[in-house]
Amino acid sequence: MKISAPHMGHLHLMLADLFQRMGVEYVKPPPTTTKTLQIGAKVSPEFACLPLKINLGNFIEALEAGADSLVMAGGHGPCRFGYYGIVEDRILRDLGYEFDFYMLEPFNDGAWKFYKLFESLSPGLSIRSLWKILKVSFSKGRAFDRLYKRALQIRACEINRGDTSRALKKAEAVLTAAYSPNEIEEAAAESMAILEAVERDPDRQVLKVGIVGEFYLLLEPFSNFGLEEFLGHMGVYLERSVWVTDWIAPNRNNIIYGYPKKLVKQKAAPYLNHNVGGEGQETVGSVVLFAERGFDGVIQLLPFGCMPENIATSILPKVQQYHDIPVLTLAFDEQSGRAGVITRVEAFLDLLSARRMKRNAGVAAPLEPAAAAMSERM
Amino acid sequence: MRVGIPRSLLYYKYLPFWKTFLASVGLEVETSPMTNRKILADGVKVAENELCVPVKAFYGHCLALRDRVDALFVPRVVSMEERAYTCPKFLGLPDMIAAVAERLGLPPLLTPHLNQREKPSEFKWQLINFARDEFGIDRLDAVAALESAKLAQRQFQDGLAGGRTPLDLLPQSRLNRPRRRKAAGPSKRIGLLGHPYNIYDGYITQNLIARLEEIGAELVVPEMTDHHALMNAATDVPKQLYWTYEKEIMGAINLWTEKRQVDGVIYVLAFACGPDSLIQVLIEHRARTYNVPLMSLTIDEHSGEAGLVTRIEAFTDMLMRKRREHGNVEAVA
Ligand code: SF4
Ligand code: SF4
Numbered sequence: 001m002k003i004s005a006p007h008m009g010h011l012h013l014m015l016a017d018l019f020q021r022m023g024v025e026y027v028k029p030p031p032t033t034t035k036t037l038q039i040g041a042k043v044s045p046e047f048a049c050l051p052l053k054i055n056l057g058n059f060i061e062a063l064e065a066g067a068d069s070l071v072m073a074g075g076h077g078p079c080r081f082g083y084y085g086i087v088e089d090r091i092l093r094d095l096g097y098e099f100d101f102y103m104l105e106p107f108n109d110g111a112w113k114f115y116k117l118f119e120s121l122s123p124g125l126s127i128r129s130l131w132k133i134l135k136v137s138f139s140k141g142r143a144f145d146r147l148y149k150r151a152l153q154i155r156a157c158e159i160n161r162g163d164t165s166r167a168l169k170k171a172e173a174v175l176t177a178a179y180s181p182n183e184i185e186e187a188a189a190e191s192m193a194i195l196e197a198v199e200r201d202p203d204r205q206v207l208k209v210g211i212v213g214e215f216y217l218l219l220e221p222f223s224n225f226g227l228e229e230f231l232g233h234m235g236v237y238l239e240r241s242v243w244v245t246d247w248i249a250p251n252r253n254n255i256i257y258g259y260p261k262k263l264v265k266q267k268a269a270p271y272l273n274h275n276v277g278g279e280g281q282e283t284v285g286s287v288v289l290f291a292e293r294g295f296d297g298v299i300q301l302l303p304f305g306c307m308p309e310n311i312a313t314s315i316l317p318k319v320q321q322y323h324d325i326p327v328l329t330l331a332f333d334e335q336s337g338r339a340g341v342i343t344r345v346e347a348f349l350d351l352l353s354a355r356r357m358k359r360n361a362g363v364a365a366p367l368e369p370a371a372a373a374m375s376e377r378m
Numbered sequence: 379m380r381v382g383i384p385r386s387l388l389y390y391k392y393l394p395f396w397k398t399f400l401a402s403v404g405l406e407v408e409t410s411p412m413t414n415r416k417i418l419a420d421g422v423k424v425a426e427n428e429l430c431v432p433v434k435a436f437y438g439h440c441l442a443l444r445d446r447v448d449a450l451f452v453p454r455v456v457s458m459e460e461r462a463y464t465c466p467k468f469l470g471l472p473d474m475i476a477a478v479a480e481r482l483g484l485p486p487l488l489t490p491h492l493n494q495r496e497k498p499s500e501f502k503w504q505l506i507n508f509a510r511d512e513f514g515i516d517r518l519d520a521v522a523a524l525e526s527a528k529l530a531q532r533q534f535q536d537g538l539a540g541g542r543t544p545l546d547l548l549p550q551s552r553l554n555r556p557r558r559r560k561a562a563g564p565s566k567r568i569g570l571l572g573h574p575y576n577i578y579d580g581y582i583t584q585n586l587i588a589r590l591e592e593i594g595a596e597l598v599v600p601e602m603t604d605h606h607a608l609m610n611a612a613t614d615v616p617k618q619l620y621w622t623y624e625k626e627i628m629g630a631i632n633l634w635t636e637k638r639q640v641d642g643v644i645y646v647l648a649f650a651c652g653p654d655s656l657i658q659v660l661i662e663h664r665a666r667t668y669n670v671p672l673m674s675l676t677i678d679e680h681s682g683e684a685g686l687v688t689r690i691e692a693f694t695d696m697l698m699r700k701r702r703e704h705g706n707v708e709a710v711a
Binding site: 046047048074082272311318 | 470
């Protein structure tokens with residue numbers, strides 16, 4: 001069996017680890033490129049949301065690369081994601097591809113079903129060993145997420161542009177090589193140390209921006225034109241509301257993000273008092289949280305036509321008004337271009353800098369690194 | 379107190395129930411006019427640009443009622459059956475309207491929370507509590523209101539099962555539908571698939587029904603089949619659909635194709651409709667497999683009537699040609 005799954009940020013690192021432990025051959029789809037998206041968009045319904053289109057591109061490229069089995073996560077609504085797999089399977093078969101398809105439904109949908117799926121991938125796998133594998137693999141995933149989170153903060157203050165990204169690559173490699181629980185623990189510390197060693201300017205005045213929105217858009221840099229790295233290079237300190245291991249962990253305590261789902265929903269309640277699928281409620285609640293913590297602004301990322309996020313976008317003007325925080329909403333589809341996105345982000349950062357300056361009025365405002373970086377680019 | 383029900387979205391499914399319930403607890407009920415240019419334009423102006431056209435129209439209907447009622451009825455219809463949902467947008471609708479209420483000067487909103495996902499019997503209590511909290515109605519009176527509302531809804535559904543459409547059964551304004559003009563020769567049986575708030579909203583769908591009737595089409599709509607029969611017919615998928623209304627649509631096309639109840643299908647879907655964007659794939663596959671011609675018609679606030687007429691004429695002509703070539707498709711009682 002040669003199994004593959006769609007890309008989503010660094011998910012492939014976790015999957016490679018998981019499948020190795022299970023003794024299943026994993027075919028990593030070729031990296032997502034514009035061509036991947038074009039292939040996927042061509043075979044997708046026109047107004048399917050962007051993640052589905054990229055998924056399909058990944059699947060097709062993986063099948064062409066020799067995969068014979070595909071796995072996709074499931075869910076039970078109310079949004080589209082839980083039904084992606086069924087539709088993707090249909091589209092691929094209509095195109096003439098042959099493969100085995102596995103849909104991984106959430107654990108709380110039935111532990112037995114969950115186990116059976118893994119067992120069918122790796123016959124003879126006992127419940128105990130599956131549990132152990134998942135635990136170790138997950139702890140490695142957590143270590144990855146901690147690195148990525150820290151990088152978002154460090155990059156804003158790096159002295160040599162690109163140092164953080166380079167250090168992150170090294171740290172990633174160290175962690176990827178770790179296998180046993182002990183090795184993982186050591187590698188987690190070592191990789192974090194690599195990242196912390198990035199030379200920084202501790203006095204730099206940085207803008208603080210929260211990133212919220214739909215989870216695929218937040219987790220897959222390809223889909224948002226590497227926006228986080230760009231913002232980091234502009235000297236913007238970032239925190240983000242969605243993390244892959246937070247999303248997988250059934251308790252939803254959001255250890256990486258730092259705010260349990262329950263709290264986020266409470267914060268959203270005055271404005272959006274019901275789950276609307278996806279991250280709709282989390283987006284609204286997170287804007288409130290970032291505002292309360294004094295962030296300069298929030299950027300909301302979503303696939304064009306994303307239902308939960310469109311609901312959130314409809315409500316955010318009220319949140320912005322009550323909490324006095326600027327929000328930039330960016331919707332992406334296969335027609336989006338990097339230049340347009342960057343222009344809007346730069347204008348937004350100007351706005352945030354101006355607000356910061358006003359707030360600090362009277363004090364000689366230090367040169368905003370964002371503004372500095374911008375003039376340097378122009 | 380006068381309460382306004384926007385003539386939009388789930389109005390087309392549950393008006394008899396809601397109206398009877400609200401009237402039975404002592405409210406005066408008013409509905410907004412049929413969608414017109416101003417209503418849609420107003421809605422488009424305030425609604426988020428990426429939303430589907432029926433939700434945009436809903437904003438417009440709320441505005442149309444603004445100065446005529448003391449409260450707006452915007453229920454949160456989460457789920458109408460076990461283990462299912464309606465559409466995310468119905469889950470968020472009261473909050474979306476509330477977010478613009480102040481700015482637009484809308485009257486207070488009445489937003490009962492209707493959710494039968496966990497337990498269908500909850501529905502009753504949700505309404506009883508709603509009547510108590512909002513209007514101080516005691517339980518017995520609320521139960522009585524609920525019973526008459528159910529009765530009204532059942533009559534509506536019986537009427538639909540008898541071959542009539544929501545257009546025949548729901549109150550209409552003077553802008554009524556045209557009289558049927560039977561064309562000479564064998565008529566074409568066209569299955570009209572889609573959400574009722576699109577299909578039966580003459581303004582949103584550019585008088586699609588009237589157009590089809592003018593050219594002598596015999597229309598078959600999902601509402602003519604009993605809800606449970608539709609649900610049963612939609613179970614042949616590897617994973618059950620969790621959107622009730624999409625399941626109805628799937629059930630309808632499955633029945634129509636299997637029993638050869640239609641010569642062709644027109645599938646109306648709103649631009650940016652989330653659920654439809656996915657099941658469209660399954661519907662088109664089904665039609666292909668059973669060799670039933672299908673035309674997908676995407677609508678938004680910019681759709682023009684001229685383009686629509688050309689497309690449906692081309693489609694019905696094709697159906698006629700096909701019928702002449704292959705002889706009559708066997709009829710099913
Ligand atoms: S949350 Fe958005 S992107 Fe995800 S399935 Fe729903 S509509 Fe699509
Ligand atoms: S089902 Fe589609 S058309 Fe209806 S409200 Fe939801 S997105 Fe809009």
